[in-house]
Amino acid sequence: MTPEDFPLWVSVPAALLLVLGGLLALIGGIGLLRLPDFFRRMHAPSLSNTLGCGAILFASLLTFSYQEGRLSPHVVLVTLFVALTAPVSAMLLIKAGLYRQRRAGRAPEAEAEAAAEEGAPTSSPQESL
Amino acid sequence: MNQILPWAANFAALCTLLAMACAALRMMRGPSAQDRVVALDAFYVNGMLLVLVMGLRFGSSLYFEIALLMALFGFVGTIAMAKFLLRGEVIEP
Numbered sequence: 668m669t670p671e672d673f674p675l676w677v678s679v680p681a682a683l684l685l686v687l688g689g690l691l692a693l694i695g696g697i698g699l700l701r702l703p704d705f706f707r708r709m710h711a712p713s714l715s716n717t718l719g720c721g722a723i724l725f726a727s728l729l730t731f732s733y734q735e736g737r738l739s740p741h742v743v744l745v746t747l748f749v750a751l752t753a754p755v756s757a758m759l760l761i762k763a764g765l766y767r768q769r770r771a772g773r774a775p776e777a778e779a780e781a782a783a784e785e786g787a788p789t790s791s792p793q794e795s796l
Numbered sequence: 797m798n799q800i801l802p803w804a805a806n807f808a809a810l811c812t813l814l815a816m817a818c819a820a821l822r823m824m825r826g827p828s829a830q831d832r833v834v835a836l837d838a839f840y841v842n843g844m845l846l847v848l849v850m851g852l853r854f855g856s857s858l859y860f861e862i863a864l865l866m867a868l869f870g871f872v873g874t875i876a877m878a879k880f881l882l883r884g885e886v887i888e889p
Contacts, residue, residue, distance in 0.1 A: 673801055682804035685849065689811030692842055696815025699822050699838050705831055712838035715815060715845070723808065723845050727852045734855065745863050752871040756837060756878065763881035764830040
């Protein structure tokens, strides 16, 4: 069964969820490319990790459950796995980034000021807090 | 019957592909090693989303197993590289 054969009550919510998930993934990618320093760049991919991934997986759960005539549970496995593993890898990466920046001999504020001097549109961390 | 779902699937595939391109650009450009690891993390998550969208588009449930394996091995790779950046070795004695 190809996606052209689904009725409207399946295809319209699935299409909306797909568009939402794609847009969130794109926003996460652009944020990863454009944000000025490492700790701000960590925020952007978590958007596509959590909400974008959830939207696309919910759309595929909807279509495959309609296609097979029952609730297909193996789609939920991917969601569960990504939701479990994304915070763990993010925390380990933050720890690694802090350790390496401290070892390189400069505080995180120094790099933020250096990024601000390069002309990136940013404010200092004290103001943004 | 209706063309809305294939159009949305193509749009989502294009968006995830552009996000993968952004992550690859950050991986090439990234000033430090941890930036490259974060970019690799985002890269495999977006590739997994692309595989899921293609599974929805072509109506085959084989793509879910591929996505599950991609999530598993990408997570293991990210953890190994973060551990290497943190401690200097992956498996400690």
